[in-house]
Amino acid sequence: MTINLTADHCKAPNEVTYKILSWLMIGEFVLGLPLNLSVLYIFIFRFKFWKNKSIFLFNIVVADFLLVVCLPAKAYHYQHGLRRSENNVVCKTLLFMLFLNRGASIAFLITLSLDRYFNVVHLGRRNFVKVLKKTPQISIIIWLLLLPLTIPTMLKTFECCNSHGRKFETPQHDVTDTLREVVFFTQIIIPFIILVYCTVRIVGRLRKKTVGEKTKLRRAVWVVMSVIVVFSICFLPCAIARAVLLTVRLAEWQAAENIVVQVYDSLMVLSYTDCLLDPLVYCFCNSGFKDVYISTFCPTFVQKRLLSSDSGSGATTITTTSGARKISLPILEN
Template sequence: MEVKNTTGNLHCHSTEELGSLFLPIVMSVEMIIGLPGNAIAMWIFCFRMKSWKAHTLFLTNLVLADFLLIVSVPFRIDTHLRNEDWVFGAVLCRINLFMLTVNRSASIAFMTAVALNRYFKVVHPHHCVSHMTRTQAALFSGLIWTIVTAFSIPLLTADLLQKHGNISLCRSFSSYETVPLVMMIHYMAFIAEFFLPWLLLLFCSGRIIFSLRQRRLERQKTVRRAIVTVGVISLVFTICFMPGVITGLGAMCIKKFHPSDCDTYRRFTQGFKMCIAFTYLNSTLDPVIYCFSSSMFRETLKNSIRHLCSYKKEFSQVSSSTTSS
């Protein structure tokens, strides 16, 4: 498919790259760590869990979202190594950006769902949400995937592959002179899906701590675990998603109010591209959330490690006895 030369429609565009090897190296490390971590998590959730609860279903869906990212990241690594030259065609460009966006949105949604589950169990233990069944949790998870996919559809309909000289650029956040309507919707969703859940997580954290101190329950083990779970989710959420949102908003403000200040605009856009590494980091850090938020997951992981060590020990003893005989 031929790519139209749209250089004239780009605002303050530059092919200069800051830290051209930074993103490929960081994303490679994240993929190398994230792939086995999430594969182990999926194995535990699917084959080792003895009982399933609502928050277990939410965590399993979080693993699925991470796998969407892991499948897509190698294409981005290759592109950055080629100085952002996308060589896989227009269709794969749309699919790749669609999957990356779905991962981000689904990760945010299911992290928020886990935090809200803990919030209701601690602050409103008699609320119907605190007693959500597996079927209800599965239906709610399906609703989340439907909404996330619907808001990401613009990436499958927009012309995202742009020609700049000899380079084909595949970006969902391009330096458009005039932003198309479908991409404006995507930008608004990108900002809203960070700030709304982030404020909600901060609210849940504050209400849990305040409620428990009022009831003087903060020293109980299960209660402390709820506080730690929401705290870890809030921390991972902030580290992974805030840098990209802040730099993206900065670039949009410069373009809106100081369109001729191309130097500052390029600094923000370059910073935004560097912060993509933090967005991808969520798939690497999510296994930490599994350990803190699910005691069943933690115990199953410990038991699996013990069985593996026992098997290795028995295998070593058999091998040594065979050798000696």
């Protein structure tokens, strides 16, 4: 049976819901833009990430910033009762950016977790992740490897409205959408399994260590736990909702689909909060970044409170003298 491919399945099933979601995205943009700009400033001009072995963290910041830039366009479409742009170029460009930035965030977050895993569980062995951190070109390679995952959004047969499960004139549509679904689920499920494994092994290692070694191990636990929080809030819920949506759509339950679509889109909007949560990962990964950020942007009385709370955390400091001033600098972790 021939289906009219010009039929628009991307109208918002409930305009009130999507107007609310649009305001949530505007809020994420208003909070995320200055936050990520300030983090970029710290990494580039104050922290000098290329000297402090924080290249992977910097790449997460770049991915978050590019995500924030896309939010006003998505909010505009939701405000006008559309789940996506009616302009195919704009639609595919936004999907390309969202696929690429989501993949980059996940890839570099998992790389950080693996680095902590090898440093703790396989201490003394050659840590290939630490070797990668010393090579800036590796980050470029990771971005380039992520590009093929965005191919489904660029193909001519791709439907901007995530139309897997609908009937079309040619089988190419179904192949393209199936490929996109495989990419969507594997880039969330497989990294989450790796993350849980790393967390379990690190916690197990922590229980076996003596008191003198536990400070570093606790920091490693906090790193992987912060990444788990980001995954649990931003990525897993939308993956589960996506699976439910595909099930309902394949069963052709149109009334239920209208509801599930709203839930799925709401959880996708929630997933954009990773640009607000990732700074927690930066602070746990490197206490030096946290100290520099606080000393740059926080008022003096807040600096004293926050920095004094870190004095008992086991961080090692070096005291240097500059004229009549004494400056305490934290030793940055590798």
